[in-house]
Amino acid sequence: MKQTFAIAIGGAAGQGVATPGDIFAKIFSRRGLSLNAYNAYQSIIRGGHTLLTIRTGPEHVSNMGDRIDLLIPLNQDTMDRHLKLLTSGAACIYNAETIKPGSAADGVQLCPLPVSELADISRNKVAQNTLAIGAGLHMMGIGFAALEEALREQFKKKGESVVVENVGVARAGYDYAAAHFTAFPNPLPKTEKRYAVLSGNIAMAMGGAAAGVKFYCAYPMSPSTGVLHWMAAHARKAGIMVRQVEDEIGVINMAIGAAHAGVRSMCATSGGGFALMSEGLGMSAMIETPVVVIDCQRAGPSTGVPTKTEQGDLWQMLGAAFGDYPRLIAAPLDIADCFKVIPEMFNLVDRFQCPGLVLCDLLLSEGRLGVDPKDLDFNPAIDRGELITGVNGNGNGASAAIATNGGYKRYKITESGISPRAVPGVPGHIHTVATDEHMEDGVLISDEFTNPIKRRAMMEKRMRKVVGIEAAVPPSTLWGPRDAEVTLIGWGSTKGVIEEACEMLNEEGISANQLQIRWLVPLHGEVILELLKDARQTIIVENNYSGQFARYLRSETSFVPDGNIRKYDGEPFMPHHIVEAVKEQLAGKTKLSVPMHEIMV
Amino acid sequence: MATSVQRASQLTMADLKGRVDPDWCPGCGDFGVLAAIQKALVELQIPSHNVVAISGIGCSSNLPGFINTYGMHTLHGRALAVATGLKLANHELTVLVTGGDGDGFGIGGNHFVHTMRRNVDLLYIVMDNQIYGLTTGQTSPTSRVGMKTKSMPFGNIEAPVNPISLALAAGATFVARGFSGDQKHLTELIKQGIGHKGFSFLDVFSPCVTYNHDNTYQWYRPRVKKLEDDAAYDAADWTAAMEKSLLWGEEIPIGKFFERTDLPSLHAAEPVLNEGPLVHLDPRVPPDVARGFIEELM
Ligand SMILES: Cc1ncc(C[n+]2csc(CCOP(=O)(O)OP(=O)(O)O)c2C)c(N)n1
Ligand code: SF4
Ligand SMILES: [Mg+2]
Numbered sequence: 001m002k003q004t005f006a007i008a009i010g011g012a013a014g015q016g017v018a019t020p021g022d023i024f025a026k027i028f029s030r031r032g033l034s035l036n037a038y039n040a041y042q043s044i045i046r047g048g049h050t051l052l053t054i055r056t057g058p059e060h061v062s063n064m065g066d067r068i069d070l071l072i073p074l075n076q077d078t079m080d081r082h083l084k085l086l087t088s089g090a091a092c093i094y095n096a097e098t099i100k101p102g103s104a105a106d107g108v109q110l111c112p113l114p115v116s117e118l119a120d121i122s123r124n125k126v127a128q129n130t131l132a133i134g135a136g137l138h139m140m141g142i143g144f145a146a147l148e149e150a151l152r153e154q155f156k157k158k159g160e161s162v163v164v165e166n167v168g169v170a171r172a173g174y175d176y177a178a179a180h181f182t183a184f185p186n187p188l189p190k191t192e193k194r195y196a197v198l199s200g201n202i203a204m205a206m207g208g209a210a211a212g213v214k215f216y217c218a219y220p221m222s223p224s225t226g227v228l229h230w231m232a233a234h235a236r237k238a239g240i241m242v243r244q245v246e247d248e249i250g251v252i253n254m255a256i257g258a259a260h261a262g263v264r265s266m267c268a269t270s271g272g273g274f275a276l277m278s279e280g281l282g283m284s285a286m287i288e289t290p291v292v293v294i295d296c297q298r299a300g301p302s303t304g305v306p307t308k309t310e311q312g313d314l315w316q317m318l319g320a321a322f323g324d325y326p327r328l329i330a331a332p333l334d335i336a337d338c339f340k341v342i343p344e345m346f347n348l349v350d351r352f353q354c355p356g357l358v359l360c361d362l363l364l365s366e367g368r369l370g371v372d373p374k375d376l377d378f379n380p381a382i383d384r385g386e387l388i389t390g391v392n393g394n395g396n397g398a399s400a401a402i403a404t405n406g407g408y409k410r411y412k413i414t415e416s417g418i419s420p421r422a423v424p425g426v427p428g429h430i431h432t433v434a435t436d437e438h439m440e441d442g443v444l445i446s447d448e449f450t451n452p453i454k455r456r457a458m459m460e461k462r463m464r465k466v467v468g469i470e471a472a473v474p475p476s477t478l479w480g481p482r483d484a485e486v487t488l489i490g491w492g493s494t495k496g497v498i499e500e501a502c503e504m505l506n507e508e509g510i511s512a513n514q515l516q517i518r519w520l521v522p523l524h525g526e527v528i529l530e531l532l533k534d535a536r537q538t539i540i541v542e543n544n545y546s547g548q549f550a551r552y553l554r555s556e557t558s559f560v561p562d563g564n565i566r567k568y569d570g571e572p573f574m575p576h577h578i579v580e581a582v583k584e585q586l587a588g589k590t591k592l593s594v595p596m597h598e599i600m601v
Numbered sequence: 602m603a604t605s606v607q608r609a610s611q612l613t614m615a616d617l618k619g620r621v622d623p624d625w626c627p628g629c630g631d632f633g634v635l636a637a638i639q640k641a642l643v644e645l646q647i648p649s650h651n652v653v654a655i656s657g658i659g660c661s662s663n664l665p666g667f668i669n670t671y672g673m674h675t676l677h678g679r680a681l682a683v684a685t686g687l688k689l690a691n692h693e694l695t696v697l698v699t700g701g702d703g704d705g706f707g708i709g710g711n712h713f714v715h716t717m718r719r720n721v722d723l724l725y726i727v728m729d730n731q732i733y734g735l736t737t738g739q740t741s742p743t744s745r746v747g748m749k750t751k752s753m754p755f756g757n758i759e760a761p762v763n764p765i766s767l768a769l770a771a772g773a774t775f776v777a778r779g780f781s782g783d784q785k786h787l788t789e790l791i792k793q794g795i796g797h798k799g800f801s802f803l804d805v806f807s808p809c810v811t812y813n814h815d816n817t818y819q820w821y822r823p824r825v826k827k828l829e830d831d832a833a834y835d836a837a838d839w840t841a842a843m844e845k846s847l848l849w850g851e852e853i854p855i856g857k858f859f860e861r862t863d864l865p866s867l868h869a870a871e872p873v874l875n876e877g878p879l880v881h882l883d884p885r886v887p888p889d890v891a892r893g894f895i896e897e898l899m
Contacts, residue, residue, distance in 0.1 A: 029899065196898035206894060212884025215690055234894060238886050241689055241873050245682070246715040253679040253712075257655075257686025260673060261694070262880045265686070283676050373899070378891035382884060389880070423880070424671035424687070424694055427650045432665045432672030435658070441620060444666060444674075448624040 001507065004057035005140065005188060006065050010082060010601075011074030014046040016126045019154065020072065020133050021052045025197050026150045027142060028056040029370045032191030036496070037368040038064040040571065040601035043222070043306045049077055051601045058189050061370075062334065062496025066576045069184065070139070072132045073099060081600050083108075091181070093135050095128040111135065111181045118172040127169050134173025141187025144174050195370030200338040200360055201226025201268075203371070204294055207342030208266045209238045210378045213292075215258035215265040217243040217251050219273060222306045223362040224296035227268040248273035252280030252293065260289045260433070262389050262423035264346050268294035271313045272303065274320070281355045282321035285462070287433040288411070288421065290349035290356065290385075292342070297361040299570045308570025309362035311492060311543040314520065314552060317357055326352060326417075326465040328473070329521040331359040331492030335369035336376075337518070343380035348472060351385040352465045353421060359520065361543070363572045364493045388422040388429060409440040413457060417464030466522070475524035478531050480506075480513030486582055487535040489561065490542065491517040491549050494573060498541055501578035508579075510586065517549070525557040532559060539585060541565045541578060563591040571597040612646050614639055619667040630807030630818075631661050631728050633781035638697065638726070639668060640784075641791035652695045655684045657709060659701035660735045661728035661807065670697075678709030681716040684723050685867075691880045692868040695795060696723035703733045706742040706762050717771040717800050722866035724794040724801040727764065728781070730809035731816045738812030748815055765846035765858055768802040769839065775801035776842065776859040780825050781808065782818050786855070793857060799866040806855075821853070828856030836860050 007024060011017045021037065028035045035056040042048040055065045071092040073079040076099050083092060088107025096112030104110055113135060119127035130151075137147050148167050155163045177183075198206075205227045208216060216235075218228040228244070235242040241258070245251045251267045259265035269277065274295045284291045297313045299305035317329055328348055332338045341358060349356035410431040412419040419440075422429030436446040437455055445451050445458075478487070480502055490498045495516045505512040515531060517523070532538060538561040540550045545568040553559050563585040567573055573595070581593030617639040625631050642652060652670035656662035658677035665672030671694075675683045684698045705713050705727045716725070732750065733739040739752035743764065747756045768776045775797040779787040787805065794801035806821050828834050828845065835841060842859035868874050876882060886894070 194899065196895050198898045202898070209886050209894070210891070214879040214882060214884065215686065217686070236873055237890050237893070239873060239876070239879075239882050241871065241879055243685075243689070246711050249679065250682040250712055250715070253675065253682035254686035254689075257673075257683035257688075258690035258879070259686070260683070261687045261690035263690045264884065265690070279676055280679070283679075287673070287675075373895050376895050378886050378888070378894075423691075424653045425651055425691060425880075427648070430650055430669060430671055432654075432674060434666065434674035435676055436674060442666075442672075443620050444663075447663065448621070 002057060002059045003186060004055055004061055004065055005069050006053055006055040006067055007070045007072065007136065008051055008053045008068045008082065009072045009074065010049065010051040010078030012046070012077070013041060013044050013048050013050050015074050016129050017050045017052050017074065019126070020129050021054060023133055023147070023150045023154060024054050025368065027137065027146045028054070028188070029195040029197045030146065031142070031188065032193040032195070033058060033188065033370070034061045034195065035197065035368070035370045036061045036063055038363070038572065039366060040599065041307050049081065049601055051078070051082065051599065056188070058191050062499055064572070064574065066574050070136055072136065074129060076100065085599065091139060091184070093132045109182055111177070113173065113176065118176055119169045124165060124169060130166055130169040131173030131176070134170035135177035135181065138174045138177040139181055139183045141183060144171065147174070194373060196373050196376060197368055197370050198335065199226055199366055199368050200332070200335045200364035201296070201366065202230045203335050203338035204268065204342055204358065204360065205230035206376060207339040209234065209240060210339070210380055211343035211346040212264050212382055213240060213266045214263035215241050215255065217245050217254050217267050218269065219245055219248050219251050221270045221273045223298055223365040224268040224270050224294065226365060227294065248276040249280065252277040252291070255291050256280060256284050256289055259291045260287070260423070262387065264350070266292045266294070268296060270296050270298050271300050271316060274313065274316065278320045281327070282323060282325060283435050284355040285321065285325035285327060286435050288353040288419070288462070289433070290353050292345050292349060292356045292358065294358040294360055296365040297359065299568070305570045307362070309543060309572050310568060310570065311361055312545070312548065312568070313359065314548040317359055318552065324459070324463060326354045326462060326469060327521060328354070328356045328469060328519070329359055330519055331517065332364060333492065333495040333516060333518055335364055335367065336371045338364055339376055343382070347381065347383040348469065350387065351383060351418070351472070352469055353385065353418060354465060359492060361493050386418055386420040388420055388426055390426050410442050411438060411440045411458065411461070413440055413461045415464070416468050417461050418468070470522040470524070473519050473522050475527035476515060476517050476519070478513055478515050481511050482513070482534070484511040484513035484536070486510065486512045486537045486539060486586065487515060487532065488512060488578070488582070489515045489517070489538060489540045491520065494541055494543065497573045497575055498578060500575040501582070504575055504579050505582060510582070512582070520552070523556050528553070529557050529559060537562045537586065539563045539565055539582060541573065543567050543572065563593070565593045565595070567595055567597070569597050571599070571601070612643050612649060614643055616649060617642060617669050619669050621666060623667045624663070625660060626811045628810040629660065630730060630781035630809065631664065633784055633787065634726065634728050634805055634807055635664055635667055637784055637787040637791055640788045641795065644788070645792060645795060647695050651693065652697065653687060654697045654699060655680045655687065656698065657700045657704035658735070659704045659733070661699065661701040662704055664699045678704050678707070679712065680704070681709060681712040681725065685716055685719070685721045688721055688723055689868055689879065691878045692722065692874065693878055698723055698725045700727060701734065702727055702729040702731060702743045703741045706764060710742070714767070714771045717768055717773040717802065719867045720772070720774055720799045720864055722799055722868060724791065724803065726791070726803045726805060728807035729764065729804050730807050730813055732809050732813040734809045734812055745815065763846060764804045766843060769843050769846060769859060773802045774799040774861050774864055777801070777803045777857045778855045779803055779805040780821055780855050781805055782822060783825070783855070786827065790857065797860060798862065798869070799864060824851060824853045825855045826852050828854050828858065
């Protein structure tokens with residue numbers, strides 16, 4: 001078992017849960033520790049209950065894990081909800097003056113802080129938080145200098161006196177722990193690695209900037225709003241036009257308008273907004289103007305649970321827009337992949353002149369991961385495909401007389417289905433694009449006349465791109481021993497937790513391997529069938545009620561797994577959920593496991 | 602709108618003739634609007650490859666197919682959103698948005714209001730026939746109370762929207778009304794609308810001879826009165842414009858209701874465009890800037 005350490009900080013929204021979280025995250029990542037953070041919260045600005053889990057360790061930490069080593073409840077509610085989750089070896093640091101502990105399991109260390117003795121609480125409203133950080137770091141075996149540096153950065157905007165005040169309070173907590181609490185047996189190590197800590201939303205936004213996105217627009221919707229926030233804050237430095245639009249219908253249409261002018265254009269939303277974008281996606285496909293749309297899934301249907309995760313939009317995405325049309329759908333596997341998938345997607349949609357959809361979810365969008373800065377490559381390959389941009393000059397100097405059509409056909413029928421795309425402003429390539437069916441030159445075949453032969457030729461031209469898309473996208477591979485006793489199949493964000501469940505199963509003597517799907521379209525069904533043909537027991541793991549991926553896989557390949565593990569309570573899987581479900585299925589007790597989430601948030 | 606005027610008398614009406622002839626019903630008001638647009642472009646000598654005509658869906662929205670400029674025939678009601686994106690990505694282009702009353706004030710009403718308040722630099726021409734033409738004659742948002750259509754056979758009981766008042770209230774910086782039956786006047790308004798740096802709204806009475814037997818050429822002709830003929834009318838006076846916009850009946854004003862030139866258009870207000878249109882910017886984030894983005898996270 002790899003060494004990890006998890007802290008959970010809980011309180012009401014507005015109580016300042018985020019700041020200690022940021023400080024711990026900074027200190028861990030600067031020690032060269034990997035980290036994964038997940039914030040369980042509600043759609044409320046003040047009040048409610050928030051529980052932030054930060055799990056760290058010297059090796060890659062891919063998910064929130066099963067165990068809380070240190071609980072820091074900032075209010076009674078948090079204590080009441082979560083103390084019972086702690087097991088032997090864990091500790092709980094709390095304000096002895098405002099919070100009463102309940103009964104803890106054997107071996108759990110209760111660490112009460114006499115807050116008003118240690119800090120002037122009339123001056124410092126969040127003294128209990130800072131004391132707890134100091135105490136906690138001492139118990140983890142981390143020197144005070146790291147904390148001082150982090151506090152300095154955190155508060156430097158507020159002036160030196162605030163910095164000094166907070167460092168003093170943190171020091172008091174640190175020293176108090178040294179005198180009164182037992183440190184954890186394994187001090188947190190240091191490594192030579194360096195990490196950037198970021199959310200999936202920031203990763204996708206930065207991935208967009210790296211891909212050369214010049215136009216980004218959105219309408220705020222959790223959990224996608226972080227993409228908009230990063231884009232807006234960095235727009236001027238990155239040279240990106242960022243617009244907040246009146247609704248998601250406007251968003252997709254505006255994004256396509258910008259793309260049509262010749263820039264890379266992107267937008268993000270969640271399920272409800274994506275529903276409004278459906279008709280626009282069809283336009284992108286029909287006029288063959290590429291656009292990238294991100295859907296950060298949250299628990300549905302309808303407004304659903306805005307702050308909770310789910311993988312419930314797959315069929316909406318598969319069914320988005322009417323008619324048949326080429327497109328791509330990718331589900332990033334983790335937060336680093338959220339960055340990487342965007343430039344990849346842009347190269348593909350530019351090449352194939354069609355919409356590209358990124359199916360993310362709250363777990364990745366709002367979770368945080370320590371990522372090797374080398375994986376945030378701002379110099380990726382950029383392939384704009386067959387794009388004609390002002391080869392004859394950008395149009396400014398050209399005279400009106402040469403602006404004839406020059407025989408250019410926007411929708412020229414080709415073997416690949418791809419027709420060279422000229423953007424407005426280029427002389428000699430004038431044409432009109434249309435959402436009505438059209439001929440090679442763009443003239444409609446829907447109004448004055450229809451023509452079955454031409455319609456068929458245009459359908460086949462567009463759909464031929466699918467062959468190219470399939471060849472351009474690599475199929476998934478099987479991770480782990482080929483002859484494993486059980487094969488776990490997942491897609492997108494469940495990669496990390498399934499991976500850890502496989503490790504745990506293997507340690508318990510149950511050999512397990514994993515097939516994680518990143519590209520939903522193209523799916524490469526044949527390759528999947530080949531990979532699964534010798535599998536001994538197959539189980540599909542997904543974060544939704546009806547087994548959306550299982551149904552999709554069956555519809556594409558006729559493959560039916562031996563069992564399913566599903567979760568639709570709004571919270572992500574924890575590794576033990578999967579391990580226990582696999583065991584009950586191997587024992588023949590059930591074919592459908594729905595693990596119960598033990599953490600009540 | 603910003604335009605680059607080329608050497609005189611090069612662009613001709615013949616250059617602007619589309620690949621196919623319009624398929625509108627004989628006598629449809631939209632013919633007059635198309636001709637007026639073509640005349641205005643010839644008079645302004647804007648190179649046709651720098652013009653983009655963008656429309657939604659409807660009889661009137663078929664216009665981009667009938668003119669030899671770049672064109673986009675988008676979705677019902679969405680032309681203004683598409684046009685905003687396109688203009689922001691390449692503000693050197695002259696953008697004309699053309700469509701119908703259903704397209705613009707019904708399904709596209711939300712974009713209509715927001716594009717005006719944003720002052721996007723484009724000319725929006727609505728061929729207002731007070732009916733849904735393409736779908737064979739249903740009530741539109743500008744159909745008068747009492748008008749009988751296939752969708753309201755016993756007469757419309759909903760008050761129509763007043764596009765001119767709405768545009769004024771939403772902050773449009775150029776607001777005008779034309780009549781397809783008065784070509785010369787309409788051409789002049791189109792030229793002014795193109796010249797205006799900001800959002801120009803031009804509502805055009807464009808009779809549907811097939812489905813609207815109430816608002817015909819004969820009905821309009823005695824009623825329309827040019828604001829320009831009233832020497833005392835000041836198009837810089839918003840309140841006066843609002844008052845005029847409410848006139849409907851024996852006298853219906855056409856012409857320029859309102860123009861203000863003191864507000865920057867959206868692209869002019871956006872510092873990201875200081876270096877030029879987005880389409881000409883280097884797609885790469887400079888290495889030192891990229892490094893800064895990553896260091897923020899460490
Ligand atoms: C989303 C959607 N809803 C409905 C339609 C059908 N439709 C096409 S044109 C139109 C109305 C056109 O009226 P208007 O915009 O006034 O144009 P006109 O034909 O009168 O010029 C409708 C309802 C459509 N194309 N798309
Ligand atoms: S139906 Fe009406 S609007 Fe449409 S083309 Fe005919 S006359 Fe014009
Ligand atoms: Mg109409």
